[in-house]
Amino acid sequence: MFQILNQPYPVDDAFPRQLRKAVLIGLFVGLFLLVFQPFGLNLWETPNKAVKILGFGGISFVVTALNFIVFRQLFPQMFAEERWTVGREILFIMVNILLIAIMNRFYLAWLVGPGEDSRMSWLSMISVTFLVGLFPVTGLVLFSYISQLKKYSQAAAELPVHAHNFGGLHIPQDVQVVPINETINNTVSLAADNEKDTLTVLTEDLLFIESSDNYCTIAYLKGAQVTKPLIRSSLSRLEKQIVHPHIVRCHRSYIVNLNRVERVTGNAQGYKLHLLSGQFVVPVARQYNETLVAELKAL
Template sequence: MVSLFSQPYPIDDDPLRQLRRAAAIGLFIGLFLVVFQPFGLGNWQTPAKLFKIAGFGLVTFVITAFNFIVWQRVFPRQFAENRWTVWREILLVTGNILLIAIGNRFYLEWLLDEGEDSGVGWLGMILITFLIGLFPTTGAVLLSYIARLRKYTRAAAGLPVQVVDEKPPGEALPVSGPALNLVAENEKDSLTFPAADLIYIESSDNYCTVVYLKADSSGTLQPVKPLLRSSLSRLESQINQLSIARKPFVRCHRSFIVNLDRVERVTGNAQGYKLHLLGGQFQIPVARKYNDTLVAELKAL
């Protein structure tokens, strides 16, 4: 069970989807409180009662949007997909539930007239909200994890990949085709090598790591990882200018471009597909928005 909570879990980094999710949660809470009026709200006598109760949904929306959107921008490393796991997702959602309880309690105190008693104590309201939310949250995340894991594992098993001939360690596919010239933003630094030797490119901040094969002193091809100061989009544009009939270089993630001719195996986990290259030395994630493109390109190989 402990290992299950440590498994990778997808994190949504699309602000628009997060905003829609927060709106859905706020709408649900608002409607739930208006219809069922728990925590003594049914006995509350006040003008515009339903309007005020619906305000709990607005508070819920604001808090949830802040938690799902702002924290990821403030602490990007903590919310990086390669670090996100099942227990982190449970912690995020449970923490959001607690903050919603506290925020709505403050809202209730603001609504009440001076000296008026809501009938529910601070601790009671927060504890009830936490207990009500904890177990459904845990169950929902675990069920989502299992469903995503099965989906991507089965789909990955049916994807075609590059068949690499058996060769001594360090050797790779034969080199052919034109040279690839990648130029940095300063228009001075550049890399030139056979396009077929490109493995992948990874962006990080204002730099890109270009991973390609290069012969060492003994003539054996080994992966090298020089840096270029450039955006990934700029390098992608340069790659697309290659005059070749078929371009196996595909954007598979906002931070990665991969050479599909170097993909030797595709696996799946709850976060999506993983591309394995160069005997498993490199594992490249595939973002959900690029799934359809990647699958189509692999099937076209």
């Protein structure tokens, strides 16, 4: 079980999907409380009771939106995909549920006034909410993990394998070396923000470009060695300077030379591109899946 909790899990930071999740959670909480009226709500006599109960759903929506959208934007490193796991996903959702319980308890106290909110103590309400949410949350996350893992593992196994001879570097004997596609664009020139610092490499030598804050690392072969100079530029700016059809964006932090992809694997987070006999692994964001797979099949 602990091994599963440490497995990589996809980070879904797309604003429309996160907003939709917040809306659905708010609707679920509001309608659940309105229909079943737990925590002594069935004994509560008050004008506009249905509207007040639906207010719990509104609180749930606001808390979830702040956690799923705002909090992720404020602390992006905390939700970096390379360190996000099944266990962290479960913990994050449970923290969100507990925050919903706390804020809804404040809302209940405000609705009924001092001394009238004793039907359900703070500890009881939070404990019940935690226990009610723990098992379905764990089950849903594990189901999603298994589904995504199966999907990407099977799809990756069906993709073609491309292995290459890297300028005299050792290639395992069981790997079949195939020629790189010829192209008229035999060099890539990349200019930094100041337009003075430039780097020109052969397209067949370029491996990938990785973004880090305001800098990008250019990984390419120089003879039999991998060189990784740093250049001050955004990844989007460098992307616009590349005209080679098989050097493409595959992630918000990566541009990859598909001609240098030797193997494709998959886990719950998506496809992983293996380069240079597995020395480098480049992730693929889900938004690039279709175009990248089509490019790989066309090589």
